[in-house]
Amino acid sequence: MELDPLILSRIQFAFVVSFHAIFPVFTIGLASYIALLNGLYFANGNPAWERLATFWTKVFAVVFGMGVVSGIVMSFQFGTNWSNFAQASANFLGPMLSYEVVTAFFLEAGFLGVLLFGRGKVPQGVHLFAATMVAVGTFISAFWILSANSWMQTPAGVELIDGAFHVTSWSTAIFNASFWYRFMHMATASFLTGGFVVAAVSAYYLLRGRDEVANKKALSMCLWLLLVLAPAQAVIGDFHGLNTLEHQPTKVAAMEGNWETQSHTPLLLFALPDMDAQKNHFEVGIPSLASLILTHDVNGVVPGLKDVPRDEQPFVPLVFWSFRVMVAIGLAMIGVAVAGLVLRRGGRVYQCDRYLKLLVAMGVSPFIAVLAGWFVTEGGRSPWLVYGMMTQAEALTPSLTGGMALFTLIGYIAVYAVVFCCGVYYLMRVIRQGMLPHDQETVVDDIERAKRPLSAAHIPFDDDAGHPVRS
Amino acid sequence: MQTFDLSLIWAGIIGFGIIMYVLMDGFDLGLGILFPFAPDEDARDVMMNSVAPIWDGNETWLVLGGAGLLGAFPLVYSVFLPALYIGVFLMLAGLIFRGVAFEFRFKSKRNRHWWNRAFCWGSAVATFAQGAVVGTYIQGFETEGFVYVGGALDWLTPFTVLTGLGMMAGYSLLGATWLILKSEGHVQEWAYRITPKLLAAVLVVFAIISAWTPFVDGSVRERWFGQVSLIWLLPVLAMACAYGIYRWVSHRREGMPFIATLGMFIFTYLGLVVSKWPVIVPPDHTIWDAASAPESQLFLLLGVLFVIPIVLTYTAWSYWVFRGKVRTGEGYH
Numbered sequence: 011m012e013l014d015p016l017i018l019s020r021i022q023f024a025f026v027v028s029f030h031a032i033f034p035v036f037t038i039g040l041a042s043y044i045a046l047l048n049g050l051y052f053a054n055g056n057p058a059w060e061r062l063a064t065f066w067t068k069v070f071a072v073v074f075g076m077g078v079v080s081g082i083v084m085s086f087q088f089g090t091n092w093s094n095f096a097q098a099s100a101n102f103l104g105p106m107l108s109y110e111v112v113t114a115f116f117l118e119a120g121f122l123g124v125l126l127f128g129r130g131k132v133p134q135g136v137h138l139f140a141a142t143m144v145a146v147g148t149f150i151s152a153f154w155i156l157s158a159n160s161w162m163q164t165p166a167g168v169e170l171i172d173g174a175f176h177v178t179s180w181s182t183a184i185f186n187a188s189f190w191y192r193f194m195h196m197a198t199a200s201f202l203t204g205g206f207v208v209a210a211v212s213a214y215y216l217l218r219g220r221d222e223v224a225n226k227k228a229l230s231m232c233l234w235l236l237l238v239l240a241p242a243q244a245v246i247g248d249f250h251g252l253n254t255l256e257h258q259p260t261k262v263a264a265m266e267g268n269w270e271t272q273s274h275t276p277l278l279l280f281a282l283p284d285m286d287a288q289k290n291h292f293e294v295g296i297p298s299l300a301s302l303i304l305t306h307d308v309n310g311v312v313p314g315l316k317d318v319p320r321d322e323q324p325f326v327p328l329v330f331w332s333f334r335v336m337v338a339i340g341l342a343m344i345g346v347a348v349a350g351l352v353l354r355r356g357g358r359v360y361q362c363d364r365y366l367k368l369l370v371a372m373g374v375s376p377f378i379a380v381l382a383g384w385f386v387t388e389g390g391r392s393p394w395l396v397y398g399m400m401t402q403a404e405a406l407t408p409s410l411t412g413g414m415a416l417f418t419l420i421g422y423i424a425v426y427a428v429v430f431c432c433g434v435y436y437l438m439r440v441i442r443q444g445m446l447p448h449d450q451e452t453v454v455d456d457i458e459r460a461k462r463p464l465s466a467a468h469i470p471f472d473d474d475a476g477h478p479v480r481s
Numbered sequence: 482m483q484t485f486d487l488s489l490i491w492a493g494i495i496g497f498g499i500i501m502y503v504l505m506d507g508f509d510l511g512l513g514i515l516f517p518f519a520p521d522e523d524a525r526d527v528m529m530n531s532v533a534p535i536w537d538g539n540e541t542w543l544v545l546g547g548a549g550l551l552g553a554f555p556l557v558y559s560v561f562l563p564a565l566y567i568g569v570f571l572m573l574a575g576l577i578f579r580g581v582a583f584e585f586r587f588k589s590k591r592n593r594h595w596w597n598r599a600f601c602w603g604s605a606v607a608t609f610a611q612g613a614v615v616g617t618y619i620q621g622f623e624t625e626g627f628v629y630v631g632g633a634l635d636w637l638t639p640f641t642v643l644t645g646l647g648m649m650a651g652y653s654l655l656g657a658t659w660l661i662l663k664s665e666g667h668v669q670e671w672a673y674r675i676t677p678k679l680l681a682a683v684l685v686v687f688a689i690i691s692a693w694t695p696f697v698d699g700s701v702r703e704r705w706f707g708q709v710s711l712i713w714l715l716p717v718l719a720m721a722c723a724y725g726i727y728r729w730v731s732h733r734r735e736g737m738p739f740i741a742t743l744g745m746f747i748f749t750y751l752g753l754v755v756s757k758w759p760v761i762v763p764p765d766h767t768i769w770d771a772a773s774a775p776e777s778q779l780f781l782l783l784g785v786l787f788v789i790p791i792v793l794t795y796t797a798w799s800y801w802v803f804r805g806k807v808r809t810g811e812g813y814h
């Protein structure tokens with residue numbers, strides 16, 4: 011069988027970007043949380059805040075390091091596998107990515123050292139400032155990259171001349187139609203991720219009766235945050251969907267599994283979309299609800315997949331099911347947050363083992379939701395790369411052969427598997443060790459305070475390397 | 482737009498970014514290559530600690546180079562990367578392993594030899610790939626219009642293997658002279674001892690490359706031998722630096738060998754640039770062919786001119802913070 015470089019490149023891109031995405035979505039949320047903890051400590055001097063901040067900074071260091079390493083790969087992907095796309099869209103994407111480097115990456119790199127290693131070295135106010143700058147940097151980074159991505163979904167402000175996009179209006183191109191929806195949805199997703207992970211870890215400690223004072227504080231704070239953000243995310247998502255309906259109707263049709271343009275469209279809870287037969291099997295749905303949600307009217311007409319020829323349809327099962335996974339998790343998050351509110355009466359949140367275990371289990375849910383969301387967004391866009399203007403096939407590197415793409419795909423999987431396993435293994439040790447009492451935080455001398463991420467966490471990688479590990 | 486040539490300005494900025502990257506990441510990659518030859522584990526600790534605080538910032542220049550090329554000279558980005566597809570992958574894999582090894586080596590005892598290996602191989606592979614990129618640049622690319630049409634391994638020729646090895650020798654020399662500056666005692670003595678050998682290796686490889694280049698690239702031949710030109714000044718300066726390294730090492734000077742090595746790199750780099758100018762995607766495309774739209778170059782220029790000075794300030798500051806000698810036994814325990 012001929013190896014298809016297009017399919018392999020798509021798999022490769024999906025793999026490396028999904029791998030990359032799980033780190034930023036966590037660091038964005040966590041950076042703000044750490045800045046907040048430092049701010050609280052600055053304001054009222056309660057040592058519980060400082061210990062929490064110190065602990066989460068260690069976790070942050072590891073995750074951030076993994077984000078950087080996988081991000082460097084991303085910045086070369088456009089050129090290696092999608093060189094026609096790079097060539098055509100460089101006039102817009104080049105400045106976007108470069109601005110990301112100069113405004114965000116250097117800012118993060120600059121203040122990261124002070125955040126990770128500067129406690130006690132610089133005045134507290136400077137340390138807080140550094141923490142804030144790192145958090146701001148992650149948002150600036152998200153701003154540029156999401157603008158670039160949104161532009162590919164809803165291109166604007168450009169003219170296609172001789173196969174290359176020329177920018178006619180920077181503001182229109184940067185603040186394109188779907189940008190603010192995507193930015194808000196992603197920012198909220200990051201906070202939800204940070205919130206659920208912190209809640210999970212705090213619950214884990216409470217289940218083991220460790221550091222109750224600090225962990226109760228952390229859990230309580232998280233639950234308030236989630237109570238606001240989880241429902242907000244559903245509302246933002248709904249608006250996001252309406253925006254998509256306007257600009258990418260085929261994507262919405264795929265999300266709903268709706269083949270015919272029709273009114274009274276049901277909201278499908280289950281179906282097996284069949285691309286060949288151009289219909290669904292085993293449909294289970296709520297009558298007219300999709301029309302109601304999408305048009306706010308049961309008589310509203312929802313576009314169908316058959317409006318476009320088969321070769322302009324995305325791969326429907328992927329979009330359909332990813333969407334359901336994301337929304338199901340979103341609803342579960344609301345449920346968990348509300349349950350937390352109910353259990354607050356009498357302080358039962360901190361005692362109820364079943365609820366705490368549920369929180370631990372929910373720790374991975376935001377990552378799954380985020381990846382599912384990106385699979386909806388990106389999968390639903392295909393076969394277009396720049397929606398309505400450039401297809402994935404046109405974007406592919408002309409000289410790329412299936413063999414080359416397969417070689418690097420396997421290579422990236424192998425490299426990431428090693429790196430990821432080491433990172434996660436190490437992270438688990440950091441979490442198992444937990445917060446150290448004040449006097450045990452290792453005091454390190456100058457040379458150890460390397461200005462780079464992982465070295466903030468002074469925890470041995472394997473057992474016989476020194477520091478005792480508490481279990 | 483008529484009053485100043487944006488492509489020219491951008492060529493300057495990108496050229497500056499590349500040499501910044503080469504000089505700064507060069508010595509820490511070089512230390513990685515020298516790693517297995519170090520006299521003992523203490524020396525390895527010193528080597529790693531001497532670059533630990535700064536390598537991360539160094540690598541951000543590489544990202545800037547990638548993004549900057551996409552922004553200012555997209556043709557370079559969209560021809561070099563497909564043409565060097567496999568090489569780029571190897572370089573990235575090398576950089577990943579090296580980066581992770583930096584972090585985990587100190588935290589493990591039982592598995593330390595694995596991280597030593599990851600550090601060395603990662604550095605060596607990444608360096609070789611970068612050297613091969615230079616060789617490929619001299620060699621040129623098979624393009625049709627604005628598209629690379631050659632094969633996957635066209636870049637891998639005896640010539641590029643030689644430039645790859647040359648880069649390894651060069652970076653090792655940078656690493657060794659850096660170590661002279663940053664260490665003392667037996668580690669420094671070791672660094673003094675290997676420097677002349679590395680210098681000899683670099684000179685041999687560079688001599689072969691220089692003799693070979695005119696046969697690989699006719700336009701370079703013309704430029705070199707066409708008229709008696711100032712070009713010859715650059716290799717002379719590079720040779721002067723080489724002599725300086727030799728002298729200062731014999732006199733056991735600490736700082737000058739590193740400075741002279743930097744000078745050698747800069748003059749060689751300038752020599753390459755002047756030989757090729759203004760071609761940026763050889764053999765056919767000049768910086769003006771490769772440029773992105775003027776409005777894009779301008780839009781980006783405004784930001785970069787504002788931010789780069791700040792970045793440089795920060796970089797200088799962090800080198801200042803970590804100045805001075807690294808001692809054995811210091812650092813991670």
Ligand code: HDD
Binds near residue numbers: 075118
């Ligand atoms: C919404 C957020 C987001 C998204 C969608 C992406 N990134 Fe990212 N990226 C970040 C948010 C981020 C970050 C939070 O800013 C990171 C994570 C850890 C870090 O160091 O910065 C980062 C790191 C990071 C780095 C390393 C920066 C450094 O050296 O410090 C590069 C080169 C990229 N990214 C490039 C990309 C590319 C080319 C993407 C698109 C395909 C991409 N990222 C998607």
Ligand code: HEM
Binds near residue numbers: 019156381389
């Ligand atoms: C960070 C979170 C992201 C995730 C998890 C993600 C996920 C994906 C997935 C799953 C695909 C494959 C879709 C398919 O082939 O059906 C894809 C394709 C793609 N995405 Fe994203 N994406 C993300 C962000 C971005 C951003 C920020 C950009 C651009 C600035 C981008 C550009 C692309 C491109 C160029 C493709 C082409 C390959 C293809 O269509 O298969 N993505 N992405």
Ligand code: HEM
Binds near residue numbers: 198248251258376
């Ligand atoms: C609960 C109800 C939710 C609804 C109605 C909803 C709606 C949507 C829609 C319609 C899209 C696709 C937009 C497009 O491609 O044009 C999307 C994408 C996405 N969703 Fe959700 N979502 C929900 C919950 C969540 C949750 C809980 C998370 C993560 C914590 C999440 C993370 C994402 C991400 C990362 C994307 C891709 C980026 C983007 O296009 O914004 N969503 N969502």
